[in-house]
Amino acid sequence: MIAVNVKLFAVARDLAGREELTLSLPRESSVSDLVEALVHRYPRLEEWKRYLRCALNHQYISSDQILREGDEVAIIPPVSGG
Amino acid sequence: MAIKVLIPTPLRQYTDKKDAVEVNGRTVEELMKNLMSKYPQLERHLYAEDGKLRSFVNVYVNDEDIRYLQQEHTPVKSIDVISIVPSIAGGVEINDRAFVGEVRLSNEEIQRYSRHLIMPEVGIDGQKKLKASRVLIVGAGGLGSPLALYLTAAGVGSLGIVDVDVIDVTNLQRQILYSTDDIGRSKLDVARERLRRINPHVEIEPYEKRLTADNALEVLRDFDIIVDGTDNFPTRYLVNDACVLLGKPNVYGSIFRFEGQVTVFDAKRGPCYRCLYPTPPPPGLVPSCAEGGVLGVLPGIIGSLQALETIKLIIGRGNSLVERLILFDALTLKFRELKLRKNPECPICGEHPSIHELIDYEQFCGIQTQPLNSQNDQQSKISPEELKARLDRGDDLFILDVREPHEYQVCNLGGYLVPINDLQQRIHELDPSREIVVHCKMGGRSAKAVEVLKRAGFQNVKDLIGGIDAWATRIDNTMPRY
Numbered sequence: 001m002i003a004v005n006v007k008l009f010a011v012a013r014d015l016a017g018r019e020e021l022t023l024s025l026p027r028e029s030s031v032s033d034l035v036e037a038l039v040h041r042y043p044r045l046e047e048w049k050r051y052l053r054c055a056l057n058h059q060y061i062s063s064d065q066i067l068r069e070g071d072e073v074a075i076i077p078p079v080s081g082g
Numbered sequence: 083m084a085i086k087v088l089i090p091t092p093l094r095q096y097t098d099k100k101d102a103v104e105v106n107g108r109t110v111e112e113l114m115k116n117l118m119s120k121y122p123q124l125e126r127h128l129y130a131e132d133g134k135l136r137s138f139v140n141v142y143v144n145d146e147d148i149r150y151l152q153q154e155h156t157p158v159k160s161i162d163v164i165s166i167v168p169s170i171a172g173g174v175e176i177n178d179r180a181f182v183g184e185v186r187l188s189n190e191e192i193q194r195y196s197r198h199l200i201m202p203e204v205g206i207d208g209q210k211k212l213k214a215s216r217v218l219i220v221g222a223g224g225l226g227s228p229l230a231l232y233l234t235a236a237g238v239g240s241l242g243i244v245d246v247d248v249i250d251v252t253n254l255q256r257q258i259l260y261s262t263d264d265i266g267r268s269k270l271d272v273a274r275e276r277l278r279r280i281n282p283h284v285e286i287e288p289y290e291k292r293l294t295a296d297n298a299l300e301v302l303r304d305f306d307i308i309v310d311g312t313d314n315f316p317t318r319y320l321v322n323d324a325c326v327l328l329g330k331p332n333v334y335g336s337i338f339r340f341e342g343q344v345t346v347f348d349a350k351r352g353p354c355y356r357c358l359y360p361t362p363p364p365p366g367l368v369p370s371c372a373e374g375g376v377l378g379v380l381p382g383i384i385g386s387l388q389a390l391e392t393i394k395l396i397i398g399r400g401n402s403l404v405e406r407l408i409l410f411d412a413l414t415l416k417f418r419e420l421k422l423r424k425n426p427e428c429p430i431c432g433e434h435p436s437i438h439e440l441i442d443y444e445q446f447c448g449i450q451t452q453p454l455n456s457q458n459d460q461q462s463k464i465s466p467e468e469l470k471a472r473l474d475r476g477d478d479l480f481i482l483d484v485r486e487p488h489e490y491q492v493c494n495l496g497g498y499l500v501p502i503n504d505l506q507q508r509i510h511e512l513d514p515s516r517e518i519v520v521h522c523k524m525g526g527r528s529a530k531a532v533e534v535l536k537r538a539g540f541q542n543v544k545d546l547i548g549g550i551d552a553w554a555t556r557i558d559n560t561m562p563r564y
Contacts, residue, residue, distance in 0.1 A: 009409060009411075010339070011338070011367075043506075044504075044506075044507075051362075055420045059422075074420070078315070079341065080312075080336055080368055081374070082223050082225045082311045082337065082381070
């Protein structure tokens, strides 16, 4: 297993009720596996999962990216306020 | 001796996509000559017809601008790194305009802008570029307010502003262009008066119309830089697409509660909004400022950052936010910088774009444009007047309030409180055999709640049209509005 540090923003933060957490994932897990694990833990994120964008270690990446031990993933939903 | 020259993104198309090349030379001048004999297409981008380095091309030896060294005679050594830094976005178009050279600053203007002029990074040249520039702000709200104030004070030449709203008392907590006396007046009328008092040299161009796929290209075409301060997804996608199609930079800012995002989208040199968010979330999923709230000072910070980026683009200084997105969190006071790359598969700015013209953005964002008039829709709505009459009659109605507890504290109809995000989990607390009237603040969340309940098999559910806000304006004037 690997431990990944997850930071939540905007609506994701509100729905999960926290700003960050550490998730344990099987080796070779991808970013989309991480999102599934997150939704499993916080079911209120379910309808959001298609619209989340993720940044891995401060860089936006695609959801098939493979994660490593100690990675930091930021979950960033779109916001539209002005 | 070979010296490393860093090539900026827009010029890499002329250097076989290389971001750095090695050329020989003892001075900057020799180096540039050798660079151009190797890549002849670079010449017209770097040098004007009179053989002089174009005014918007800056050359650095290590991190020093050659203008402060010995200009093109600056000697170079093999350990030096030379950077070519073209004036950042928009700048190129502005500086190419013939009349930039003709722009004059009056004595009054020189005095007014003296704190700019005494900094070499701005100087007379930068201030003239500002005066020659045309900037369009889309949205005169929370972000638009500081944007318009600072860009006007800074002395841009023309400032276009698009908005159709009138000033509401709930705007005043963050929209610092407006005063209490202005409630009920058109935002653009008030903005024009206020901005003129700040700086009469700036031409204010109000566009009191909704930006649509039919008029966007026409409105945006005449501006150098577009600044997105809108409050909804359809307009954000519209502004993005129009900017990509017209090749204009889009200075983007967006806010939510205590958080903000800022970046510069410029498809010529980096990603666009669709590279970041290819698919818009369905309506109602992202709470608006009216529903989710926003800390008043937050748009002040994000809008000011947008104004800053706009000014940097115009004067061609510093590093712009192209390919970088700043996330700001007011509660922890943290700025986080995220790298953002162009998506080669982006449908509008990618390698094989499928979008070549503006589309229907309401439809793209899933917004129902047809009036809801089917019998089914009618049956699942109830007006405040009808609800009042039925309550007075003593009908057995179960009022379900899907707002948050802190909103309930401000005002309520004595309903049963289940916040929308908890509804799915707490649905068993509700009795499907009763007639349920659902309400929120304005009607957005309650419409979603009605859908959730119907999917779960509830037959007799009604949505209060306009939410508790409509109740407060039409039925009970003593109730506070928020």
